[in-house]
Amino acid sequence: MAYTEEELKKELEQQEYQYGFTTKIESETFPVGLNKDIVRKISEKKNEPKWMTDWRLSAFEAWEKMEEPEWSNVNYKKPKFQDISYYSAPKTKAKYDSLDEVDPELLKTFDKLGISIDEQKKLAGVAVDIVMDSVSVATTFKETLSKKGIIFCSISEAIQEHPDLVKKYLGTVIPKKDNFYSALNSAVFSDGSFCYIPKGVKCPMELSTYFRINQAGTGQFERTLVIADEGSYVSYLEGCTAPSRDENQLHAAVVELIALDDAEIKYSTVQNWYPGNKQGKGGVFNFVTKRGLCHENSKISWTQVETGSAVTWKYPSCILKGNNSVGEFYSIAVTNNYQQADTGTKMIHLGKNTKSTIISKGISAGKSQNSYRGLVRIGNNAENARNFSQCDSLLMGNNCGAHTFPYIEAKNKTAQIEHEATTSKIGEDQIFYCNQRGIDTEKAIALIVNGFSKEVLNKLPMEFAVEAQKLLEISLEGSVG
Amino acid sequence: MSLKEKMVSSFLAFELDTDINTSVHEIRSKSIKDFEKIGFPGKKNEYWKYTPINKVLNDKLTIFKKKRHLIEFDKVKDFFLSGIESYKIVFIDGAYDPLWSNTSHDGVDICILSSIIENKKYENLIKKHYNTIVDKNESFSLLNSSFSKEGAFIHIPKSMELDKPIEIIHINSGGESSLMLQPRNLIILEKNSKAQILESHYSLVGKNDKSPYTYPGFIDPLTNTLTEIHVKENANLDYYKIQNDLETTSLIDNTYINQKRDSEVSCHTFSFGGNIVRNNLNFFQNGQNINSIMKGITILGGNQHTDHHTLVHHANPNCESYQEYKGIYNGNSTGVFNGRVLVDKIAQKINAFQQNNNLLVGDKASVNTKPQLEIFADDVKCSHGCTIGQLDDSAMFYLKTRGISEHEAKGLLTYAFANNVLENVKMQALKNKIKKIIANKIGVNLGFEL
Numbered sequence: 001m002a003y004t005e006e007e008l009k010k011e012l013e014q015q016e017y018q019y020g021f022t023t024k025i026e027s028e029t030f031p032v033g034l035n036k037d038i039v040r041k042i043s044e045k046k047n048e049p050k051w052m053t054d055w056r057l058s059a060f061e062a063w064e065k066m067e068e069p070e071w072s073n074v075n076y077k078k079p080k081f082q083d084i085s086y087y088s089a090p091k092t093k094a095k096y097d098s099l100d101e102v103d104p105e106l107l108k109t110f111d112k113l114g115i116s117i118d119e120q121k122k123l124a125g126v127a128v129d130i131v132m133d134s135v136s137v138a139t140t141f142k143e144t145l146s147k148k149g150i151i152f153c154s155i156s157e158a159i160q161e162h163p164d165l166v167k168k169y170l171g172t173v174i175p176k177k178d179n180f181y182s183a184l185n186s187a188v189f190s191d192g193s194f195c196y197i198p199k200g201v202k203c204p205m206e207l208s209t210y211f212r213i214n215q216a217g218t219g220q221f222e223r224t225l226v227i228a229d230e231g232s233y234v235s236y237l238e239g240c241t242a243p244s245r246d247e248n249q250l251h252a253a254v255v256e257l258i259a260l261d262d263a264e265i266k267y268s269t270v271q272n273w274y275p276g277n278k279q280g281k282g283g284v285f286n287f288v289t290k291r292g293l294c295h296e297n298s299k300i301s302w303t304q305v306e307t308g309s310a311v312t313w314k315y316p317s318c319i320l321k322g323n324n325s326v327g328e329f330y331s332i333a334v335t336n337n338y339q340q341a342d343t344g345t346k347m348i349h350l351g352k353n354t355k356s357t358i359i360s361k362g363i364s365a366g367k368s369q370n371s372y373r374g375l376v377r378i379g380n381n382a383e384n385a386r387n388f389s390q391c392d393s394l395l396m397g398n399n400c401g402a403h404t405f406p407y408i409e410a411k412n413k414t415a416q417i418e419h420e421a422t423t424s425k426i427g428e429d430q431i432f433y434c435n436q437r438g439i440d441t442e443k444a445i446a447l448i449v450n451g452f453s454k455e456v457l458n459k460l461p462m463e464f465a466v467e468a469q470k471l472l473e474i475s476l477e478g479s480v481g
Numbered sequence: 482m483s484l485k486e487k488m489v490s491s492f493l494a495f496e497l498d499t500d501i502n503t504s505v506h507e508i509r510s511k512s513i514k515d516f517e518k519i520g521f522p523g524k525k526n527e528y529w530k531y532t533p534i535n536k537v538l539n540d541k542l543t544i545f546k547k548k549r550h551l552i553e554f555d556k557v558k559d560f561f562l563s564g565i566e567s568y569k570i571v572f573i574d575g576a577y578d579p580l581w582s583n584t585s586h587d588g589v590d591i592c593i594l595s596s597i598i599e600n601k602k603y604e605n606l607i608k609k610h611y612n613t614i615v616d617k618n619e620s621f622s623l624l625n626s627s628f629s630k631e632g633a634f635i636h637i638p639k640s641m642e643l644d645k646p647i648e649i650i651h652i653n654s655g656g657e658s659s660l661m662l663q664p665r666n667l668i669i670l671e672k673n674s675k676a677q678i679l680e681s682h683y684s685l686v687g688k689n690d691k692s693p694y695t696y697p698g699f700i701d702p703l704t705n706t707l708t709e710i711h712v713k714e715n716a717n718l719d720y721y722k723i724q725n726d727l728e729t730t731s732l733i734d735n736t737y738i739n740q741k742r743d744s745e746v747s748c749h750t751f752s753f754g755g756n757i758v759r760n761n762l763n764f765f766q767n768g769q770n771i772n773s774i775m776k777g778i779t780i781l782g783g784n785q786h787t788d789h790h791t792l793v794h795h796a797n798p799n800c801e802s803y804q805e806y807k808g809i810y811n812g813n814s815t816g817v818f819n820g821r822v823l824v825d826k827i828a829q830k831i832n833a834f835q836q837n838n839n840l841l842v843g844d845k846a847s848v849n850t851k852p853q854l855e856i857f858a859d860d861v862k863c864s865h866g867c868t869i870g871q872l873d874d875s876a877m878f879y880l881k882t883r884g885i886s887e888h889e890a891k892g893l894l895t896y897a898f899a900n901n902v903l904e905n906v907k908m909q910a911l912k913n914k915i916k917k918i919i920a921n922k923i924g925v926n927l928g929f930e931l
Contacts, residue, residue, distance in 0.1 A: 071527070378869075393856070395856070395858075395859035395861075396859065397859060398826060398829070398857075398858055398859045398860070399826075400857075400859070401855070401856060401857045402854075402856050403853075403854060403855045403856065404852075404853060404854040404855075404865070405851065405853050406851060406852060406853070406867070407849070407851050408848070408849065408850045408851065408867060408869065409531075409847070409848070409849045410839075410841060410847055410848045410849075410869045411847040412841070413841040413842060413843060413844055413846060413871065414841075414871065415841065415869055415870070416868075416869065416870045416871070417867070417868060417869040417870065418866075418867070418868050418870075419852070419865075419866065419867040419868070420864065420865065420866040420867070421852070421854065421864060421865050421866075422862075422863065422864040423854055423856050423861060423862075423863040423864070424861065424862050424863070425859045425860055425861070
């Protein structure tokens with residue numbers, strides 16, 4: 001029987017979230033609510049020095065005065081910030097020296113997630129830092145890395161052991177008062193990853209963090225800080241999943257990247273938080289602030305595959321401060337059922353001869369809404385700045401929406417900016433062409449969606465590209481072969 | 482007293498001098514109440530993000546004119562199209578000027594709005610069309626609906642192809658400081674009709690000019706104009722706007738166009754000057770097979786600022802829209818383009834195209850552009866493109882190797898950049914006029930005919 005778009009649509013709607021299990025790990029959770037004492041308690045729990053506690057408290061004070069932003073093109077019931085628990089840690093957590101000591105339940109979780117730590121260690125050569133319910137539980141390959149002088153650990157560890165670096169860079173790209181969610185994160189972040197690549201070192205393997213929200217009624221607030229010193233290179237991966245729950249969970253992370261002169265950072269995300277069921281109940285609110293700062297001749301490249309979350313609201317950005325710096329943004333955002341995404345990037349050109357590229361692909365199905373919102377700003381002194389942006393949207397079914405809000409501001413006459421966007425559905429003629437050559441409709445749709453996303457998928461590191469492709473399959477099963 | 486309060490309290494005085502027993506006056510009373518609720522756009526208003534309109538909203542602005550000012554024809558003759566016959570509706574400081582006008586009631590109504598509003602014969606027509614498609618949440622539209630009395634009224638009957646183009650000319654004598662003008666045009670094209678209309682706004686004297694009227698502290702007039710256009714089944718309208726004002730005067734232009742099945746409207750906006758010029762051009766497509774075309778050329782210098790906001794609401798299937806705006810920015814000028822295409826769920830098979838190209842020439846010139854798509858239907862083809870750049874070096878080099886001076890080469894290339902918008906102008910006399918203005922603006926003599 002011929003496979004029609006109707007059927008594909010049905011299949012898409014019925015697709016279930018396969019990471020929706022919970023793990024029975026005892027965890028220690030703070031009572032719900034947020035006040036100065038909770039902030040102090042988190043800091044205490046982490047055994048933090050006084051400067052860190054003060055830093056958190058000042059962020060909290062700023063947050064209290066702020067109002068929740070409303071300008072995005074998404075609708076959701078605002079989370080009640082006093083009904084969330086701001087700290088949850090697996091109770092059995094201790095310092096692990098080897099994987100054998102890790103709670104077997106936890107290891108099973110990772111197996112289910114498809115990240116066998118062991119396997120990955122041997123085969124892929126990826127160093128992984130796993131953050132479960134906001135606390136880093138395992139970091140692999142630490143020793144190999146430390147021989148090169150690379151620091152890769154949880155941020156709480158970094159605060160203890162490398163306070164100078166943390167003090168120097170934390171909050172420099174995203175000030176704690178930057179926005180409502182970053183202020184909240186600055187006050188209550190419980191853990192996250194820290195990475196420092198010394199001068200001239202090329203990190204020999206991909207570094208990776210896995211985030212998972214496990215505990216009910218908690219928010220996840222992790223903080224990532226990546227510093228690439230002069231002339232260094234690092235490729236960093238981030239993945240996320242969460243159990244299926246009826247209530248909405250909040251994820252408000254902050255990621256700061258700093259590329260010093262001649263350094264290069266490649267940051268890839270595969271975001272697969274629980275998107276809610278097909279009635280749009282439950283799911284994760286993903287309100288993340290991500291920003292990178294480029295010094296001279298440096299390069300920051302963001303790649304993201306967004307398939308999860310009930311509401312995604314994030315704009316990984318680059319501040320191209322140094323001359324000749326380069327910023328890149330490659331994104332695929334897939335929304336289905338009642339998912340909503342308002343995502344894009346900001347490229348702020350300040351230095352001379354700076355370049356940026358934006359490739360954004362949106363695929364919407366079901367009753368979802370998918371928006372691209374981006375800003376390209378060329379400052380007064382950014383001579384010869386160059387930007388190319390392309391954002392394409394693919395619509396499947398007539399209950400979804402695709403929107404584009406590009407802001408382009410040029411204040412220098414030598415700027416060259418190109419922007420183009422298209423919105424369309426899968427062309428009948430394209431499918432017809434494939435059918436004619438003996439490819440059935442399902443395969444044809446798969447081919448077309450794959451081709452549509454190829455530009456971005458190609459930018460992902462090998463190990464991740466496979467996974468991302470798999471995720472696209474899950475999100476739009478029946479359409480990707 | 483803030484300008485908002487002043488406007489609201491002016492309404493009582495305004496009523497004394499107005500026929501309040503008309504349906505239009507009910508709209509006025511409601512509009513001023515709504516305006517009182519929203520006031521002027523605030524600093525954080527997204528819709529006004531790039532245009533600092535508060536700069537021209539001076540507390541001293543008033544809607545009341547003190548007296549009539551006479552103008553010599555010599556000063557304004559260049560404002561008219563030359564070489565062709567046309568209908569003319571001329572307003573000086575917001576008041577109708579019969580001397581230079583050429584109106585008609587012969588099978589077609591080309592006249593002034595004030596006479597229609599008070600005429601019982603037109604009551605139904607007014608009720609059916611006046612203020613029916615205007616945005617009730619837009620401050621300046623509300624303000625215009627509250628205070629407007631005068632403007633052009635054009636009613637083209639069924640199946641008539643108008644023999645001559647119509648010119649609507651608003652002239653500001655500059656004889657008075659701080660005048661806020663509220664002209665209002667209502668244009669109705671019945672089934673199968675066809676017309677060409679040219680609307681322009683000019684000022685004779687600004688605060689930088691030497692004139693017997695100007696004095697230190699002279700505040701340039703602000704024009705807040707609103708045009709409502711109803712285009713019925715299978716009708717065809719070419720609408721042209723020339724905005725070539727002094728560097729100190731400001732203009733806010735709200736245009737609402739409602740199109741029925743099989744109709745085609747093209748609207749060309751030529752913006753060559755003004756302190757702050759804001760265009761809100763709104764198209765509503767109420768039927769199938771509609772085509773809406775928006776084109777514009779903007780050439781600015783000095784500290785001028787022009788803002789083009791367009792909206793096309795595709796509410797029905799099988800329609801098209803096409804937008805092409807070109808901007809050339811010299812000196813410290815700033816340009817804004819915000820194009821918005823909205824496609825409803827039922828509006829399948831839509832073809833929407835949006836393009837905005839900008840040349841940044843001046844050292845301090847800047848451009849802010851936001852081509853925006855909001856799409857709820859799946860079987861559509863929507864695209865937008867936007868570029869900001871400079872003249873092509875290799876093209877410049879090519880021309881120079883052929884013995885063309887740099888200045889002239891620049892002019893030729895700039896002209897070529899704007900030309901494909903100009904190409905679509907169907908009125909030869911207008912084409913010549915605009916060509917002359919452009920040549921003047923870019924400072925070269927174009928030795929060829931179009």
